[in-house]
Amino acid sequence: MTSAPSTAASALTPEASRALGEALGDGAAVAALRASGVAALATAAMPSPALDRPWKYVDPAALTLDGFAPPAAADAVAIGGPEAEGLTVATFAEAGGDAPARLGEAVPFDGDRLSALHYAFLAGGVLVEAKANAEIAEPVRLTREFTGAGSLATPHTLVVAGPNSRLSLIEEYRSTDDPLAVLPAIELLVGPGAVVRYTSLHRWGARTRVFAAQRAVTERDADVRSLSVVTSGRLVKSHITSSLEGRGSSSELYGLAVGGGDEHADFYTVQDHVGEDTRSDLLIKSALGERSRAVYYGLTKVGLGARRADANQENRNLLLSRTAKADSDPVLEILTNDVTRVSHGATAGPVDEEELFYIQSRGLTLEGAVGLLVRGFLSEPLDRFGHDEAVREELSALVEAKLQLLGAGG
Amino acid sequence: MTEAPLLEINALRANVAGKEILTGLNLEVRPGEVHAIMGPNGSGKSTLANTLMGNPRYEVTGGEVRFLGELLDGLAPDERARKGLFLAFQYPVAVPGVTVVNFLRQAVNAVRGEEVPVREFRQELFQKMELLKVDRDFARRYLNDGFSGGEKKRAEMLQLAMLQPRMAVLDETDSGLDIDALRTVADGVNTLMNENMGLLLITHYQRLLNYIKPQFVHVLIDGRIVRSGGPELAEELEASGYDAIEAAASTA
Numbered sequence: 001m002t003s004a005p006s007t008a009a010s011a012l013t014p015e016a017s018r019a020l021g022e023a024l025g026d027g028a029a030v031a032a033l034r035a036s037g038v039a040a041l042a043t044a045a046m047p048s049p050a051l052d053r054p055w056k057y058v059d060p061a062a063l064t065l066d067g068f069a070p071p072a073a074a075d076a077v078a079i080g081g082p083e084a085e086g087l088t089v090a091t092f093a094e095a096g097g098d099a100p101a102r103l104g105e106a107v108p109f110d111g112d113r114l115s116a117l118h119y120a121f122l123a124g125g126v127l128v129e130a131k132a133n134a135e136i137a138e139p140v141r142l143t144r145e146f147t148g149a150g151s152l153a154t155p156h157t158l159v160v161a162g163p164n165s166r167l168s169l170i171e172e173y174r175s176t177d178d179p180l181a182v183l184p185a186i187e188l189l190v191g192p193g194a195v196v197r198y199t200s201l202h203r204w205g206a207r208t209r210v211f212a213a214q215r216a217v218t219e220r221d222a223d224v225r226s227l228s229v230v231t232s233g234r235l236v237k238s239h240i241t242s243s244l245e246g247r248g249s250s251s252e253l254y255g256l257a258v259g260g261g262d263e264h265a266d267f268y269t270v271q272d273h274v275g276e277d278t279r280s281d282l283l284i285k286s287a288l289g290e291r292s293r294a295v296y297y298g299l300t301k302v303g304l305g306a307r308r309a310d311a312n313q314e315n316r317n318l319l320l321s322r323t324a325k326a327d328s329d330p331v332l333e334i335l336t337n338d339v340t341r342v343s344h345g346a347t348a349g350p351v352d353e354e355e356l357f358y359i360q361s362r363g364l365t366l367e368g369a370v371g372l373l374v375r376g377f378l379s380e381p382l383d384r385f386g387h388d389e390a391v392r393e394e395l396s397a398l399v400e401a402k403l404q405l406l407g408a409g410g
Numbered sequence: 411m412t413e414a415p416l417l418e419i420n421a422l423r424a425n426v427a428g429k430e431i432l433t434g435l436n437l438e439v440r441p442g443e444v445h446a447i448m449g450p451n452g453s454g455k456s457t458l459a460n461t462l463m464g465n466p467r468y469e470v471t472g473g474e475v476r477f478l479g480e481l482l483d484g485l486a487p488d489e490r491a492r493k494g495l496f497l498a499f500q501y502p503v504a505v506p507g508v509t510v511v512n513f514l515r516q517a518v519n520a521v522r523g524e525e526v527p528v529r530e531f532r533q534e535l536f537q538k539m540e541l542l543k544v545d546r547d548f549a550r551r552y553l554n555d556g557f558s559g560g561e562k563k564r565a566e567m568l569q570l571a572m573l574q575p576r577m578a579v580l581d582e583t584d585s586g587l588d589i590d591a592l593r594t595v596a597d598g599v600n601t602l603m604n605e606n607m608g609l610l611l612i613t614h615y616q617r618l619l620n621y622i623k624p625q626f627v628h629v630l631i632d633g634r635i636v637r638s639g640g641p642e643l644a645e646e647l648e649a650s651g652y653d654a655i656e657a658a659a660s661t662a
Contacts, residue, residue, distance in 0.1 A: 352503070353466070353467070354503050355503050355505060357463075357465050357466065357467075357487055358499065358502065358503045358505075359505070359513075360486060360487040360488040360491070361463050361464075361487045361488070361490075361491055361496075361497055361499075362488075362491055362513070362517035362520070362521070362569060362573065363488050363491035363492050363517050363520035363521035363573070364488055364516060364517065364520050365486075365488050365520075366486065366488070368488075368516070368520065369488070372505075372508055372513070372516060373505065373508070375507070375508075376505055376506060376507030376508035376552075377506070377507050378507070379507040379508075380506055380507045383507070
């Protein structure tokens, strides 16, 4: 049982939602979803840490959003990257008419209050679309910055990759140190034979709470790879799903968090095998200093029709202080007997003594050895994602800056 | 003229997990000398290697070790390495995420106490890799991660070659090597050995000693050296086994 939310003192009202829609000049697709969100505002309940497994380790107080104000009509988003034949990058308002037609296909309104709030107050929509056979070599870049104490933000990124297209998107999130609540949605619609690379950089302010919903849906022989890099934010909770619907499609999900202070990085992942001959891999690593914590709850689902599925999930946590904490729970749900491989692994602990001795025996000080091990630990998901050199260096620098803040050697 | 010893071990006692393993071990190694310590399983071979390198899991309870005339007592492993001591591990640990080249560069800088210019470092690395018959793409792999037994031992030798220690201890370097790999590794060690350097081979079997010739052979039983001799002692061991020597030692 969850209790119905109180909207008494809330500024997140149906009237505010409608005013926002008018200000933004909603097209049909946005208007329809906004209406679903609004209709549920009065009744939809927040997820319950006590009852809903993916929410188990979230402080219930963090789920109280009623005091927040609706987003400004135009949240700042900067669009960078290539102008290329067959590529559209536009805000939902710019996309115009009925566009974006496929809004809500991967991340539909699901009836809970976070989803209702996201759609009722949707303001930061960007469509990134590659036409059939378009090969966009250079990554598209979205930089989103949020300000304004006590406000709610609802960025929405819809990626549509046409048949046999190739597209890479880097989305960078930042916010001020004011109390903010951000409910991002990321939809990755990967057409037949298409290749999508998605990277999100979570560089949130110290008092920002984030509840992100990301879902990829793959058609036949599609290939999606995603990476979340979390280097700051009070609570960054990412729900990341790949639904492998098309035969022969594949997904690789990577995540990396470096925590300090009282930060909480939380990943809930679903590798959802629907079609035959689908393949998924996952590696999420967290390095945790001070009183930070990481939570991983990951589900590999292999449906009845997903014959010859190949799935692997791996979560590793490195504790850099005695007060840091990691919870890790990989779960398998397999409904067919005909699988190629389904494997999982999870670890949490401090730096390994034998590894330290080995590295120290080559002349590195204890501090240097710890630094090397931590950096090596964190570089694996980055190496496996395979960005171009410039982006790889940017990501390393982000991680390095956080490690320096934590005083983690090197 | 006898030179001052590189390594002097006097009446060394050491515990691991509260159990005494080394029970009064004596040994001296001078520059240019190759020594072999042979012993059965459980005689203390690995404890000796780990204790020399300062593994914190091993506790010295008596005696002393001097390296280049200085007491090693209480020195951390990295301080020992920077003085010129090197241990080739029996079981090198995998370090995913850290490439061989990155690791070697940091180790070389640490041991030499200065930043070696990148070009110079690369040249030296490729030359040493050639010596040990290691492919160049080896440098970009994660250290020991997914390496075969032979690759791990070659990676150890590559580290030895790059760090140029005064004294190298090779702990069961022959284990897990096929005959070709053993020959390559031994050739590499023989090339690297010089008159200023000391070498201590720790091994169960005589096999390695066919390729790296020691001048001195010592038999380790129950945590101390019970017999010392020349290369002929290794052959005697191979022929009659540890039991005969153990029996002779206990009646002596």
